[in-house]
Amino acid sequence: MTRYTAPTDDMQFLLHEVLKVTNTGIPGYDELEPDFTRAVLDEAGRIASEVLEPLNAAGDREGCRLENGVVRTPPGFGEAFAQMREGGWTALDCDPEYGGQGMPYILNTAVGEMFVSANMAFNMYQGLTHGAYSTIHAHGTDEQKRLFLPKMVTCEWAGTMNLTEPHCGTDLGLLRTRAEPQADGSYRITGTKIFISAGDHDLTENVIHLVLARIPGAPEGTRGISLFIVPKISVNADGSLGAPNGVSVGKLEEKMGIHGNSTCVMNYDGATGYLLGEENKGLRAMFTMMNEARMGVGLQGYAEAAAAYQNAVDYARERLQGRAVTGPANPEGPADPIIVHPDVRRALMDQKSFIEGARALVFWGASLIDRGHKLGDREAEGLISLITPVIKGFLTDRGFDMTVQAQQIFGGHGYIEETGMPQFVRDARITMIYEGANGIQALDLVGRKLAQDGGRHIMAFFEMIKGFIQENKDDTALKEGFLDPLKQASKDLQEAGMFFMQNGMKNPDAALAGSYDFMHLFGHTVLGLMWAKMAKAARQALEEGTGNPDFYKAKITTGRYYMARQLPMTRTHLARIQSGAEPVMSLPEDRF
């Protein structure tokens, strides 16, 4: 039996004391007054704890079933989905023109974290719909938007993304699904797609698939891929549902986790599809969805860890075993709670300091996205484009590790499914894989994002750190615990970048062999920056005497832990990067 309590205080702190959202000048942020956001977060938290979390274990146990070609979701999912829809939670940041509430993305992010922590598999149905909504919104014709968006905003219709085929995942240039133009301007789509999350289900009356396919005669490789809207049930011009389209579920996959979400093999047998965006520019359109999805998966990485952590803390407080080495903490009891033991605390501090740092990063990232969307700020867009693979790759790797650590606190009980801890680990595992396996994120970061716009964004990132350190250099309390380690990490990151520049030209393998370490080096550095910013805000609040001093003191203590115990990882990552390609590449292939 697990529980979940929404971290509303921590989110309020981020929104109002770290990011100071109402002062940013981002359109729509002026509405995000503390009372308003607290009301929204409180209500979302209630739904997360009372509606979604109680379905999480059963969703895992029962899973989805394929019955007569239709996927049945686990018991209770339908009712909960209806509640989400009726409460307007699916429409939070959608365009009011199509029935959305027009709230900033950052608010959706905060609410999303709660829903993911409470029930990740469940939340994917709406998350994928949102991604499909965004893609149609960005690339669709007015007619397409009018026809599909209102129903997707309310989640009366769901959405999916169809990229992968049996023989191609990362390398989409190989894809074979065909799209044959018809006289009426539509296309006949034929092919097989695999690993389609929420590919079919009984939560909505229709599913709008976005499908990558190749039009006959299109250029080879990724330049010949187009994107299509393929409804499960045909949609008439007046928006009413017509006949079933040629779309069927080939198989429901048996997975390691997220059993509550249906992962389908989808067969398209001459299904009617509608071109979304330009011909042969499908990949670009799909990237709208992909970038949103990558942010969302990074969020899943730490949100799953956050849920696991709460349960680990409960267990560490309740489980009596052994005595504190400094003297009994619970002398009347048969033993002390295990939270007194330094190594248990070490594990809990690892988790807590990661989760809170990750939350700050994702919220900041969301504010950059809002800034880009609403102010057209190109610098913000460049920065978030740079950081997106770090959010996806680093937060899911570390999130998984932290979920495993939370499970570890339970000892043998953590291995028993009944406690719910194995599910957290099994569910979290997918986040390192989907939306581009983490090695691909590292490749994207080092192979593309670093050099984007002439390297301007990584330089801006370094300037931001430098500026922050400079700005606060007289704050002696911040210096030792936060600024010094941040400076060292930033220096390591710069040295790594320098190594790539100097060696990657001659031998691209020299950069790529270090890409994974670079992603982690970057991750620790940016979390270090987040912690320095949070510590500053907490110190300010303490000085001003506002709020609960215990909260702010704990924030500083947690941050100091991260800086002292996690930031030293940057040294090791740098050393690995500097060892270059030779150790990685020189083993003959047949000796593996």
Added chain:
Amino acid sequence: MTRYTAPTDDMQFLLHEVLKVTNTGIPGYDELEPDFTRAVLDEAGRIASEVLEPLNAAGDREGCRLENGVVRTPPGFGEAFAQMREGGWTALDCDPEYGGQGMPYILNTAVGEMFVSANMAFNMYQGLTHGAYSTIHAHGTDEQKRLFLPKMVTCEWAGTMNLTEPHCGTDLGLLRTRAEPQADGSYRITGTKIFISAGDHDLTENVIHLVLARIPGAPEGTRGISLFIVPKISVNADGSLGAPNGVSVGKLEEKMGIHGNSTCVMNYDGATGYLLGEENKGLRAMFTMMNEARMGVGLQGYAEAAAAYQNAVDYARERLQGRAVTGPANPEGPADPIIVHPDVRRALMDQKSFIEGARALVFWGASLIDRGHKLGDREAEGLISLITPVIKGFLTDRGFDMTVQAQQIFGGHGYIEETGMPQFVRDARITMIYEGANGIQALDLVGRKLAQDGGRHIMAFFEMIKGFIQENKDDTALKEGFLDPLKQASKDLQEAGMFFMQNGMKNPDAALAGSYDFMHLFGHTVLGLMWAKMAKAARQALEEGTGNPDFYKAKITTGRYYMARQLPMTRTHLARIQSGAEPVMSLPEDRF
């Protein structure tokens, strides 16, 4: 569909070129001629690949079932178990006086790795029997040995260890199971034990439980615990089976993995038990079993990674996706195999260099055990006692990480149960938990083993490294790639030990807060030593022109990878340790 191929060549290299077993003077090692060990390993490898591995996935899928109070093992387990028994594989290193073959423990270790890689859940039935055998062999009366050992050597009867109770795992002092003395010298055992691996099954006609319990009036805590032999079916004085004893299965646990092994709640309702060893000295006797089990679990940690790695390599060679950045490697094909990509190689090299280093460590550890047992070498016993928690904790932590990395190579396919990769991860996860969760291993290492015998064993370990470096200081080829990083790691380990000495006296938390990092720091250092030794042996073979030069070159390349890319972790572990207790302990408990 997974496969397994036994690493016979690598094992032969370790036995004959690194450890040079026939030259050690250890009684019994003279029989371990290369032809003999190859014959044994070839046959064990055949059984592993052809008999055990094919049952691994089905064992996971079908699991065990509790039917009318009896556990049914998965289909095929019974036949395979009979084959193991008939082939004499359960008796390999057992005492010839009781029907064993009297082979050295090191040979059993090599064979055991294969069996674990092929089917960990299956191999536990015999592994636990072996542990119980060893405990009775070490602490039983002649009568007990005569009565139980011959049937346990042949695995006609199985064995278990019963420590944990619902309210106590690590803290055995709290245990409540009672043992009431009877007039005939036996005891009536009453209580509930949980997490009993192989607690019941249909593979043998009897199960001999070793049960920790408290005799009325015994001192409180761990000084009042005794160990008892409690057969599932009573054994008559002539060795024939009598009536069922008061032992029953309360529940079969549903676990994250090792579904093929039955993890039981065992109820003892006035069951007849026989004191094993001395009254109130049960924990000491149980430690015979526990130390053997900890070595065995360390072995599981890397053996599971080894199996996962082989399948990851196959996939990396077959899966075509993308092109090598340095130019197409498979120009005729639609894409290159993913093994050309630097980050895929990075992941495979991580796995390979860990697995081979871990194997060397465990084989060396086994030779120390043989040396202790057969020559009464106290130094060897002290050294293996020091290293056992490192073998258990470090190899299972890293083994799990490497298993996750192997799964990651498969991308989305790795998350699908059908590929077998999730099972490796789910099975490997238990190794970090059972036989003392890894935090307990770290505590044992830092809190007990470091200072054992006045710190003599850790000093001996440092001397061994120093000696090796000194001995080979003129070998320039070894120096840069191996000796220099080993020296640095050893220095870091010494500094960490120094920090504990200087700060642990004043504040024991200062040492314990760094215990987990110390275990890993130690692990990397000792694997560094193993790699330096392997590199030396490989260079020697290359110079002498014996064997396959490609094998030896690959060995050196793999070792250089470990030294260049893994050993730098010691810097980070040291930095964490030196940050002391303050960051770990200062958060108020109610702020977690």
